[in-house]
Amino acid sequence: MRTERAASAQRDADPVGQFFTGLAEAGYLATFDRESATLRFDLVDGEAVERWYVAVHDGSVTVARQRRPAEAIVRIDRAHFAAIIAGRLNAQAALLRGLLTCEGSMAAVMTFQRCLPGSPNSTGRVTPICGETAAAGRRTT
Amino acid sequence: MTGQLVQILEGNTFVVSDEQGDIEASGTDPTGLFSFDTRFLSRWVLTIDGQRLSALSTDDLQYFQARFFLVPGSADVYVNATLTVIRQREVADGFHEELRVFNHSSEPADLRIRIDAASDFADLFEVKDALAKKGRYRNRVADRSLILGYERETFVRETWISASAKASVDENGLSFSVTVPAHGEWSTELDVVVSLGKLDTPAAQHADRRGQRKARRDMARGLEKWLNHAPRLECDWEPLAQIYRRCLTDLAALRFSPLTMPGHSMPAAGLPWFMTIFGRDSIFTSLQALPFTSELAATTLRALGERQGTRIDDFRDEDPGRILHEQRYGELTAFEERPHSPYYGSADATPLYLVLLDEYERWTGDAKLVRDLEHTARAALNWIDEFADLRGDGYVWYQRRNATTGLENQCWKDSWDSISYRNGDLPGFPRATCELQGYAYDAKVRAARLARGVWRDAAFADRLEKEAADLKRRFNRDFWIADGEYFAVALDCDGRPVDSLTSNIGHLLWSGIVDKSKARAIARHLTGPQLFSGWGVRTLAEGEARYNPIGYHTGTVWPFDNSFIAWGLRRYGFKAEAASVTAGILEAAEVFGGRLPEAFGGYPRHLTRYPVQYPTACSPQAWSTGAPLLLLRTALGLEPHDDHLLIDPALPKRIGHLELLEVPGRWKRMDAFGRGLIDTDRLTSR
Secondary structure, three states, X not given: OHHHHHHHHHHHHOHHHHHHHHXXXXXXXXXXXXXXXXXXXXXXXXXXXXXXXXXXXXXXXXEEOOOOOOOEEEEEEHHHHHHHHOOOOOHHXXXXXXXXXXXXXXXXXXXXXXXXXXXXXXXXXXXXEOHHHHHHHHHOO | OOOOOEEEEEOOEEEEEOOOOOEEOOOOOOOEEEEOOEEEEOEEEEEEOOEOEEEEEEEEEEOOEEEEEXXXXXXXXXXXXXXXXXXXXXEOOEXXXXXXXXXXXXXXXXXXXXXXXXOOOOEHHHHHHOOOOOOEEOOEEEOOEEEEEEXXXXXXXXXXXXXXXXXXXXXXXXXXXXXXXXXXXXXXXXXXXXXXXXXXXXXXXXXXXXXXXXXXXXXXXXXHHHHHHOOEEEEOOHHHHXXXXXXXXXXXXXXXXXXXXXOOOEEOOEOOOEOOOEHHHHHHHHHHHXXXXXXXXXXXXXXXXXXXXXXXXXXXXXOOOOOOOEOOOOHHHHOOXXXXXXXXXXXXXXXXXXXXXXXHHXXXXXXXXXXXXXXXXXXXXXXXXXXXXXXXXXXXXXXXXXXXXXXXXXXXXXXXXXXXXXXXXXXXXXXXXXXXXXXXXXXXXXXXXXXXXXXXXXHHHHXXXXXXXXXXXXXXXXXXXXXXXXXXXXXXXXXXXXXXXXXXXXXXXXXXXXXXXXXXXXXXXXXXXXXXXXXXXXXXXXOOOOOOOOOOOOXXXXXXXXXXXXXXXXXXOOHXXXXXXXXXXXXXXXXXXXXXXXXXXXXXXXXXXXXXXXXXXXXXXXXXXXXXXXXXXXXXXXXXXXXXXXXXXXXEHHHOEEEEEEEEEOOEEEEXXXXXXXXXXXXXXX
């Protein structure tokens, strides 16, 4: 009983599981508005491969583990995927670097990556550089 | 390296070599085989019996194909040569080269033919900035092929080199020991194929890449079809026909297929360094080309929509709804040492995206695309209100959050000193340049039309129109320099006008944000002696502290800028002024042999007689290529109106009779005629 509860707690704490559960619970991906595709994620952890399917139809999302046809297959180390969904690794950079491979529809993957978060260190804020000091500094450039 | 460089390309793959077809790049030298922003060959040198060859002639057969006629030896001894070499090269996922050696003597020739090959796998950014590599090189010989390789962690790039003839392959090249019979010939085919490592290893991906390859080939071979499909131009003024043909051919060469849309093309920004997706450049060029081909606009809208920003990312200056500035695929981007995956630091691409969407629908009637992109368009509109308004006063502002590798000026005049006060001082940040407000106004007016007509959301349309009207009212009050009677180039970070006189005011006419009562003064400035050189409108007016006739954004004349200024002048009814700008730029194009450079000197025309080209590595440039097309449109006064094409010519006298036949659009095909009646000499002889 205790082991079961621990396993369940671990599942709850697992960000990868939470990410997919979160997609299913949200039930909608705005970036797929008027688009449909099924993506398969093969998350590699040593010898093991954890497989998730995300099916989007006009924005409505369903998440599944059972085998089905997919337009795009994304294969990546589970740890790298965890970094991506935490915003610590950019998916497009990972693709260029060879950390993530993509088979099939590149367009579907491109659309999907738009639902991923930005860097946790990003604030979106910037401090204005005003006044005479800024202007004086610039003049010498 | 002496002599002229020869460049051929297809999509984002291009080869820059010397006249002999050889590549000997060192450091920042821009020669080589490039693909996906990486140099895949930095050395490719042909020798016969250890001797280099000399070029008798070099032909650019097509933009993707070149032929080199060579003889062994240096130029002063080749008169007695009994060997001729023909090297024909074609770009295709690397390149394919046919090498033919002819023996003209009556004796057989025993020859050692050698190709030296090497690659530094430099990122384009490294070529420009001379940066050092962080990974390891690994060349190997396998399967009678030479494989040049580079690895940095999981980042792998390879160049596969093979020959059809029997070769002895080593890690530095391929050698052929051959006997060419008397009056005979020997030949081989050489294939150089680029590999992006895991980006294209899975089997299915290979099939996909083969498909893309075929699509790209078909696209290239379709050049004749492309030219034949465009409207036909008949004209009394002979140079215009030449300019028109040059524009269409260059535009074909500048087409680029996004990875997500094989077989569809959009305009890249320029050759060779900017063969990639740029928000601003791709949008402006698509707008210029709309009356001639709408496919570029359709692909641009889809590709930029797919990549629209969705999150806050300071490194990439990304916000939800923002349209990208620049996408790159090289090593520095892969390792997040540069932010181009993609980089979003542009404040105009987002409103311009909406302008293009509406203009595209007006020409094509393609309501389906407008429906498909409704979510994208609404997110873009939201960006203007929520993320661009950095000071919370209802204007579009910019200031980079990536302070090391981001862009300071996020408008089209993106050099460091482009925005200045009359006395030469530079304002702080954020900045709100005037044309951004014009684009935002136009974006809202146009989006309101789409909301009403296509998205069936009248309430949203009302709101957008109300916001646009309010922006216009405030803008005409806050940016107006009363004593000079023009609009300030920007507001500074304290909300005060940056008071220099610039070409930006021409874009304001194009956007429609200018009060009718102020338009006459603006038109007078644009064709007045401070701004108008006789060839075109200067980026910064003569008399301003930073004015310099060869300053990149501080005095040169940009053909693209002028094409939108001419459109703006026509929009407010200034036919003679628009015709003068058109005449000046087209006459400059004539001097440049039909291909307009990115920019040329702002010297008064009577002083230099010839337009002085600004030195730049990038030619043709997409929006310079598009400029004559837009000038043709404005000169003929082509405006779509429901299912009709309105034609209201206002042509310079010099052009004489002009016919543009079979202009495509929602009316199927329409012919446009005009006769040059406007005397533009008074202004263009300045």
